[in-house]
Structure formats: C-alpha cells, structure tokens
Amino acid sequence: MFHSRLFGAALLLALASTANATSFVVTTDTVVRGVAASTDATSDVSSSFRDDKIVQAARDDAASFVASHGDIRGAKLESAFAHIRQQTPTLQASDAQLAQAILAL
Structure with missing residues (x-):
C-alpha cells in the first residue's frame, strides 16, 4: 500500500513539473514572437x-515623444506617422x- 502511494505521488509530481515546463515554453514562445514582430516592424x-x-x-519630435513616454506629440511627428x-x-x-x-534611422 505504501509503495503504491509513493509511486502515485512521484507520478503526480512528474506530471505537475511537465505541465509547468510546458506552460513556461508556451509563455516564452509568445513573448519571443511578440518581440520578433515588433523588431520586424521597426526594421521595415x-x-x-x-x-x-x-x-x-x-526626429526631434520623435525624441521628445520617446523621452516623455508619449505625452509630447509634435506636429512633425504626427505628420510622419500619417x-x-x-x-x-x-x-x-x-x-x-x-x-x-525614426530615432534609429
């Protein structure tokens, strides 16, 4: 009886660790795909x-925009976006x- 419970607990632990690893891989893949898409758009x-x-x-308006985290939006930058x-x-x-x-140009 003790051995079957021990075996069951070990099996449950192994399955739980596999689920965590799979979850980590899926999360990592999602983040990497998002960064890759952003990088591709920026490089294009x-x-x-x-x-x-x-x-x-x-460029100057873009620098102000980035430095202010989007609070400063100059007319030249808006024109460039359009x-x-x-x-x-x-x-x-x-x-x-x-x-x-724009700043990377």
Whole structure:
C-alpha cells in the first residue's frame, strides 16, 4: 500500500513539473514572437524610410515623444506617422514603435 502511494505521488509530481515546463515554453514562445514582430516592424520602417524627408524632419519630435513616454506629440511627428501609415498600410506598429524606428534611422 505504501509503495503504491509513493509511486502515485512521484507520478503526480512528474506530471505537475511537465505541465509547468510546458506552460513556461508556451509563455516564452509568445513573448519571443511578440518581440520578433515588433523588431520586424521597426526594421521595415527604418530601412524603407531612411532617406524620407518627412520622416527625417520628425526626429526631434520623435525624441521628445520617446523621452516623455508619449505625452509630447509634435506636429512633425504626427505628420510622419500619417505618412508612414499611408505608405505602408499593412504595417502593424504602435506610435511608440514608429517613434523608436525614426530615432534609429
């Protein structure tokens, strides 16, 4: 009787640790996919708008936007956001990601 309970407890512990490991892997995969999508969007913007005058003119506004965590939104930056979204309508990037991409140019 004691051995069967011990075996049952060991089996339960093994299954629980497997579930935790699987949960960790799924969570990690989700985070990595999100970061990869953000990086892809940022690199797409930075490579295609490197010489764009509207985007280049918004660099100072982008720096203020990033430094203020989105509280300061200059007119040139708003114009650049609209221009970027018009040129690449399939781009799924937030304003913060776009501002960081502008600064990375």
